[in-house]
Amino acid sequence: MKLHETASQTVGPYVHIGCMPNAIGLHDVYPEDLGARMRGESTEGQKITIEGIIRDGAGAPLTDALVEIWQADARGRYGADGSGFTGWGRAAADAQSGVWRFETIKPGAVEAMAPHITFWIAARGINMALHTRMYFPEDETLQASDPVLAGFVPAPRRNTLIAQKTADFMYQFNIHLQGSEETVFFDV
Amino acid sequence: MTDLKGGMIPRDWRHQPPAFTPDYKSSRLRSPKLPKLSMPSTPSEDSGPVFTREILGPLDDDLTLNHAAPGEMAIGPRIIVHGQVKDEMGRGVPGALLEIWQANAGGRYRHKNDGYLAPLDPNFGGCGRAITDDEGGYRFHTVLPGPYPWPNGANDWRPAHIHFSVFGQSFAQRLVTQMYFEGDPLIWRCPIVATIPDRAAIERLIAPLDMAATVPFDARAYRFDLLLRGRHASPFENRPEGL
Ligand SMILES: [Fe+2]
Numbered sequence: 001m002k003l004h005e006t007a008s009q010t011v012g013p014y015v016h017i018g019c020m021p022n023a024i025g026l027h028d029v030y031p032e033d034l035g036a037r038m039r040g041e042s043t044e045g046q047k048i049t050i051e052g053i054i055r056d057g058a059g060a061p062l063t064d065a066l067v068e069i070w071q072a073d074a075r076g077r078y079g080a081d082g083s084g085f086t087g088w089g090r091a092a093a094d095a096q097s098g099v100w101r102f103e104t105i106k107p108g109a110v111e112a113m114a115p116h117i118t119f120w121i122a123a124r125g126i127n128m129a130l131h132t133r134m135y136f137p138e139d140e141t142l143q144a145s146d147p148v149l150a151g152f153v154p155a156p157r158r159n160t161l162i163a164q165k166t167a168d169f170m171y172q173f174n175i176h177l178q179g180s181e182e183t184v185f186f187d188v
Numbered sequence: 189m190t191d192l193k194g195g196m197i198p199r200d201w202r203h204q205p206p207a208f209t210p211d212y213k214s215s216r217l218r219s220p221k222l223p224k225l226s227m228p229s230t231p232s233e234d235s236g237p238v239f240t241r242e243i244l245g246p247l248d249d250d251l252t253l254n255h256a257a258p259g260e261m262a263i264g265p266r267i268i269v270h271g272q273v274k275d276e277m278g279r280g281v282p283g284a285l286l287e288i289w290q291a292n293a294g295g296r297y298r299h300k301n302d303g304y305l306a307p308l309d310p311n312f313g314g315c316g317r318a319i320t321d322d323e324g325g326y327r328f329h330t331v332l333p334g335p336y337p338w339p340n341g342a343n344d345w346r347p348a349h350i351h352f353s354v355f356g357q358s359f360a361q362r363l364v365t366q367m368y369f370e371g372d373p374l375i376w377r378c379p380i381v382a383t384i385p386d387r388a389a390i391e392r393l394i395a396p397l398d399m400a401a402t403v404p405f406d407a408r409a410y411r412f413d414l415l416l417r418g419r420h421a422s423p424f425e426n427r428p429e430g431l
Pocket of ligand 1: 012291346349351
């Protein structure tokens, strides 16, 4: 018999107490926040920084969000590789600006999929955490045959999933929950 | 590297809250307006991080002690919250990371944005974590959280609850929810609970008192099972996270 998945509930405004206490100044529970470090010194691949802001329908930044990412290594493989690379990162939105940031490496292509990073977003007011994906602006050719981007995402909305390069090895990926630039979210 | 495509059984949305639930005011500006794009899962969602017990401290699953001064203890009714993490086929999920957070016995969170009158408890941190055993079982010791008022309607109170964050074996199984306590009259008055459209799904979030697991003269037990989305039964590879 098939059972039913537990119903989701919002993480509420205090998710960082449970998931990233150090990020909000509670340093006396866990030695280090899980997901705060994604790569080691010997991790293969191009070191990159990704940052962004999540905005609500009024354009206000979400300052209470928890963002997680999951990505392949430089060779397109999922899982830790023994170098300190974990593939999984977690960041707290800044309490004033709403900016979140990951220090990671650029993933390789995964099978026919262009290099991309899976995003998972939880916050007050979000009843069920949102899944989306970030692609890289320099991978246009691979993206043209990407089974998700080219296969499922309508052409006018594809740009919502492509980060902007702001400097060498620096990417900005802003997420819009509503409005004319609403980011594509997946039921996957 | 796995060659599986569509490893996840598609999600059944009838038991899940929609994004836009205007009685829960925070959802109004934070709910995507366009429908989600449905697609079969790919290796990017079928895989997921693996957590091992090395990340856990010895008191991580005991909130009565994990932030208490030596010889002291958190204030409040002592409880055990335990259960099993399963998938939709009823199989136990071993190695699932559970992270929980909650208000103290007075209904106050240890967070600078929480200005509720109820005092902080210097011996209560309000968070804990555990990794499920071979059968998917887990157990926390904590204190019963208090209900608290929150700015939504003119007089809204959250029922006593514990927040749960769960990692299964696939990133697509990632789940966050809240556990409530049997008999709390605030449950059916709560706009956040009411975001869930299905009564039976709400009832599954209400942990019953479990006298069989209660420790006499020590702590009452509440049982809360968590069900993650099912994966197709095919094997696939997942390298350990190795933190
Ligand atoms: Fe709460």
